[in-house]
Amino acid sequence: METMERDNRLIEPPLIRQRFARALPSYDNHAIAQQQITAEAAAMLQRTPRPFARCLEIGCGSGGFTHLLQQMLPEADWTLNDLCPESLSAAALHCPHSAHLVTGDAESAELGTGYDLIASTSAFQWFRRPQGFVRKLAAMQPPGGTLLFTTFLPGNLQEVKEITGRGLTYPSAGQWKEWLAHSYRIEVCRDETIRLLFGNPLEVLRHLKYTGVTATGTGQWTRGMQADFISRYNKQFSTGDGRVTLTYRPLYIQATRRQKTSPFSVTPLPCTR
DSSP: OOOOOOOGGGOOHHHHHHHHHHHHHHHHHHOHHHHHHHHHHHHHHHTOOSOOSEEEEESOTTSHHHHHHHHHOTTSEEEEEESOHHHHHHHHTTOSSOOEEEESOTTTSOOOSOOSEEEESSOGGGOSOHHHHHHHHHHTSOTTOEEEEEEEOTTTTHHHHHHHSOOOOOOOHHHHHHHHHTTEEEEEEEEOOEEEEESSHHHHHHHHHHHTTTTTOOSOOOHHHHHHHHHHHHHHHBOSSSOEEEEEOEEEEEEEEOSSOOSSOOOOOOOBO
């Protein structure tokens, strides 16, 4: 059994809400990796040959995944959730029919039950108690329901974490599989490495600011701190042609709610790349 020490001090919903609300106008123009992840999650769902009547999207953000989900399932009864009311309003514009909107932290908000499909991209990494949230997900779905989500693995934004010493503690693929195995049969578990290239470290900082993914950061940087960041980033993460890297490590999981919670230990297949 894997264990994880998670520093929940870095996960403060009010700060996360503030940072993502501030980044909303610029998010879609800068969320390169997130859009790639969203497209792959939608492709996974499209390969699932079954109808979904009642659906929930958790952490809908600016609505990129919402748009794709609505194209595939326009007649479904949809509930959308996000921490930011501004994001929720933007995502709701993609719905051809009126959707039920739930603003708030998905870990504590009342999201409803009876969902044939629960879908989410790039949101679960913000949860303070992911193992407990898996139990909440299971309680919201009937047997046979589909759970599709993406999150991030250790090594995500590693360049920034190595230099600043700050960043989220991400559960491993093994931990997610262990938590899910009691209530879900895992159909797909796949990880990926997305390495973005930027002209210089300042472009990296702008990318992080404009996508809101620095929502764990507090305080202002001095000129000296910024200069040190740029110098170290250039030394440690240059490609040799004047550019620098920023790495995303997404995990894709699709699972089916079991007919009955297994009383035995279940060993799912390993994740693939």
